[in-house]
Amino acid sequence: MPKQFRCHLFWCGHERDDPTKPSCAKRGSMDIGMKLKQAMRDRGLREEVAVTKSGCLGQCSVGPAMIVYPEGVWYSVPTFEDAMEILDSHLEKGEIVERLVIRD
């Protein structure tokens, strides 16, 4: 079996066709997600952690959305600085960033 990552983060890069409707890509998720992946690599975490673009995660109204497995924690990540906080806390130390968790 390939690598079992300690954490696997998926970030939504979906852009909805309807220009009047919100989507993660329209809110800057492509830039945030790609920079987050690079930051993860720069820290030498490739053996432990994965950061992967995904299709729609169904959280268009609160995006940019991310989900971290195996915990299944959903995040709303408006800025790259917020993404870096998830890298510092959740991906590096296993500590959930409560202030960014998507609530019902």
Place this chain on the structure above:
Amino acid sequence: MPKQFRCHLFWCGHERDDPTKPSCAKRGSMDIGMKLKQAMRDRGLREEVAVTKSGCLGQCSVGPAMIVYPEGVWYSVPTFEDAMEILDSHLEKGEIVERLVIRD
């Protein structure tokens, strides 16, 4: 927090730029993945299971690749029939399809 799915399957829809190199999309993953998502919906599993396209999962040589969380089980899924076996067994019943698991 949004829905916690019993299983969340990600299927790789990545196509590498180099035409001489293998990739999941070149091996038909788009068709398999989209049909699998529709089959999941047709069975009324949307509340329990998610099926989402992803970027590269790093398994280009054995694709089309899929990964199912929270278990973190990697699959090589050459045909739609194989994908349906994962739906029948893993996503519906929690039983891993050993013959399709990617080994080292």
